[in-house]
Amino acid sequence: MVLSKEQQTKMWAMLNQTRGQIGLTAYKDYIFGILFYKYLSEKATQWLNGVLRGETWGNVFSKDSSRALDYMKKNLGYCIRPNDFFEDWKKAIDEDRFNIGMMSDTFGHFNQQIALEAKSDFEGIFDGMRFDSADLGANAQARASVMISMIELLSTPEFDLSKGEDTVSDIYEYLVKEFSTVLASDMGQYYTPKEITDVMARILTSGREHKETFSIYDPTVGSGSLLLKTASYMKNLNKRGMIKYFGQEKDATPYRLSRMNLMIHGVEYNDININHADTLESDWPDGVVDGKDSPRMFDAVMANPPYSAHWNNKDREDDPRWREYGVAPKTKADYAFLLHCLYHLEDSGRMAIILPHGVLFRGSAEGKIRKALLEKHQIETIIGFPGKLFLNTSIPVCVLILRKNRMESDVLFVDASKNFEKLKNQNRLRLKDIDKIVDTVVNRKEIEKFSYIASLDEIFENDYNLNIPRYVDTFEEEEPIDIVALSQEMVELNQEISNTEQEFLSMLNQLAITDDSRDIIEATKRIFGEGYDKR
Template identity: 40%
Template structure:
């Protein structure tokens, strides 16, 4: 079997999207491509597992399909096999609905969209973990084609393209490829779909910070109440030495994106019992309210300055009640921050990305910020470069919060110039990430880059956390040599006079063939005349 690298798999999957690009934008075609990739993954995994259970191990999907069909045709063997497969992978797809069989039907010109739709339904009904997973995949959308025949052709072409890829054997590689696709979709659709994705370099930085010193902890719990596609949480798996024990708790309002996160978790090999995901509005209704409710790490990249109800009843909500005021209706930034902080363990660390306005805006936001500073909750403020997110070009800040700190000082890092310029986005390189992380860990002053501000300094600045107040990045301009400037101006003026004189002499040679042109020529020469 040919070796597949993460790069070639990612690129092949991305190239598959060419079939859909002319028909709809990335925010829509991502649902079709990612769902079909996931369905193929489940189908291939089940076929290979069935062959293993039948003691007919094979890496060939066509052979695995034949093994499965033969066993299914045997009534006595079928029930035993179904139970064994369900116990192992928690679902079963009928032989006639596997991805392998459906592609065979495509090649024979006998494929029907309803068969794929039925395959989706069988997966959804097989286990609670898959419930409503494909509900956003409209196989009969007019965007796929004006009629059922054209829709069939579009999906058939996409399935044929995906059929050539070895998905089931690549383990975490497929998860990485999935991450690549999600990032490409976000980049391809900009603001419209960028909200559901945090660029990997930012995710890595935030995750490394919240996991500092806890890499070996078993049962580590991570919570993202605005999880999008789940990518931010999943980074914990990369930096833990006990990845199989991590508990993932996430909530997402958008159902389509919620389903994307569920697929993302499964493709990254997260055990079902470690997934705790909820599809609801984080601010309107607190979650989770059943144990556990507090977590070792809280990671958040909420929608910036979103609107929320801010109804008075929230003043009695334990998430917000101790602050006496609510985040304004027009800017829910602090509502998200307080929600996340409420669910943070006393020994945990929280990292949240927000616009810079939260650092200095007054009124209710100023009161909340002061209350957080009074209790020493704000540990570090990191200024990020502009234009590193897909849904906004504004500069953002990562705020690190902790409970029960022994000090109320705040560490400031101005990393706004730490980026690599790309075509449309600025990127944090691994070197930039390590520089920020090392600075965060050492917590020492670095001229024009980092400053540890005492609580007294914070008070003197009226609890304003605007980074330039604490990290002076002003660069003095070199003094101007007036003598050199005068000489340069004289030389420039001399060259201008010489050029005008030469042009005037050349124009004296010109002649006009009528009175109007002669007058225009005279007017022009009067402007250039340099006093002969």
């Protein structure tokens, strides 16, 4: 299911009416948290309907609560006690007995009943909701009123999740995008435009769609969209355990959202490995074990890291991620992220990373890193995109595609900066633009004024500068000017102007002389000169 524009508009309008005076920044944590809990409730209800065979969950729980809880945890990774379901909140509202404590108790029970193996997937996932927060209101009654409005909103047909996981994921993705659009400075940094995500995913999976097992990793995971889009092109997407999702995120909000997003898209908790930490400060996954470096490697690595971020680069020369290349400047961590991704890439894998164009030509430490990557033949393709594709920046970005063990040394340059649809405040890649980029990269095509394959010798002659215009000439020559024809046109135009002036002055001479007409004639003389006889 794809939400219609009418559905989207109605959902967002209803949401804004519901939130009252709460700021969107605070509101988003509650709306995403409650929507996700509704999803978990309905998933648990569906599972219970299949295993209880007519018995009620309340009766089973009352007979042996520990055994009942353990059985649900074993199958779902979490457990919901009787009277703690989303529908129980709605029933309490309808019967006028709802209070804010019901929600506090529910999430307290939930956190106590997470399966050990699912701890990292569910732990802290609802921490963005504080039911004693002044953001919700000055007292318990005011806070309960806000929660009631949210629960009732999510109980409307527009937020009906019973039609399947596609519906749930569509609603979730729509809300992430809408909040990111409105709160660009707050959420935009971890929302990657779906068009660039699609380009990266199709390139990373090209030729490997039928691979039985596939591991993917995003060290700046954000909302998880890059992981999900990459996995969507694999033929074994719906086979449990076939695709393993890894990611790391420093900020708490996207760390929660990414896990919600993956599970809402039907990814089983035991296929998810998302860590909450600073990727550059804390290498993960695995890293050094018993004094021996044993990093986990992945079939595909993708990232949209913060651009030119500051980082602590002191005493990093011996870090195995950067040891062979050099350390990125402390004011520009772009290559630190790139080398981290490359370090965790399988020998047969491929990676894609979104970066600002400066990484292609800046010198000093970055120039040395770029030279090392090129001499190891690890940069395969560079794609330049149009500006204004992102929510939180208008700058154009590029995507670098790398592999660890290439025999070829050439680099494919693609200038896709001219191919897009212009919207009111943003630009957007059309499907035909995406298809052209992917086809060019996958088949390594040279297309005039669009792509070019440069040899390492050419790049060496450019002092390892990878600025795309050095290799892809997009200059459009103007048609040559016919000087003779232009001169003749000018002569004819001047003659036409002269004839028109004479006609006008002749008409002016025929005017009767009055004070007003005298003023007109004097003004005309100043414009056209004295070249006529006044009666």
